[in-house]
Amino acid sequence: MGLYSQQLLDLKALRDKIGQIDDHYRQFMAINHRGKCPFCGITDMLGVYHSKREAYDHYLPKGIYPFNSINFRNLVPACHYCNSSYKLAQDPAYSSKDPAGATHRRKSFYPYTTAGHNIEISIDLSNPDIDNLTASDVQLTFGPTAISEELDAWQDVYGIEERYQAKCCSNDAKDWLEQIRIFRDEHGIDPEAAIATIRQQANKDLIANSNFLKAAFLEGCNRLGIWGSDL
Structure with missing residues (x-):
């Protein structure tokens, strides 16, 4: 039951293997040093000089892809608006339902890609x-x-x-x-x-x-x- 739960990250053996999420956040914000949300580009993010951090978004929603629920390559810091007001549990890999009730696969940006996109x-x-x-x-x-x-x-x-x-x-x-x-x-x-x-x-x-x-x-x-x- 708890194989893909967030509590798994609290196990010492796993922490020793992959690190702690707070450390991951500090490393992420040290690279994302502009201090803006990587998804919208307009909202300020709590950074290395803050004692708190932003919440992590499951880019591929954990309710649909539970095997990725504690994968750090699927966990991405996002501003409150991107995470909790707009994205919620939407799946970037599939379109919203059309009038007939169907969804369609689509290409989407991957947050940890090393290739830049000049939008x-x-x-x-x-x-x-x-x-x-x-x-x-x-x-x-x-x-x-x-x-x-x-x-x-x-x-x-x-x-x-x-x-x-x-x-x-x-x-x-x-x-x-x-x-x-x-x-x-x-x-x-x-x-x-x-x-x-x-x-x-x-x-x-x-x-x-x-x-x-x-x-x-x-x-x-x-x-x-x-x-x-x-x-």
Whole structure:
């Protein structure tokens, strides 16, 4: 009964063999040193300087794959929102049920892969009134098409589109625009030049300050031509 239970990790013989989960977490966060959730990229994670840690997600749900329930290559630290609000017990390897009640196998990202994926995000806005932007005004496009199936699974499991739309409608996005206004009005820097600098920052570090989303949002604002108005 307890062969695949979490209590098995408390056995001294097993701890001596594979280590303790707290040690695993510290090692994970030492590598994931940007301090952001590896699934959504926008939520802060408790790190090496915290006395507490984030919960572990069973990437392949333990209710479906019990033999992987204590496999450290299936246990992944995730932020509360990814783990407990969005993913829950969803299976990344299978789509949600279609109207006929069937599920379908699909490709999905593997958290511990050593191969990187250069995910492309483009944002288009349909409303120039940024102060009253709603989620329906924010259209996101993800690429490249070569990994479209993995991207669809990622968006489905972690509510990525909804969460990124919400971020673009938040005070954070208004602050991004305020930075462009300050560059323009206080320092005489053209908005397009300021955005080019932000894109350079994003290319250097996509995760810091949500640069990957910030750059895409500001580029969307630029395409909409909002700079002629008062930001």
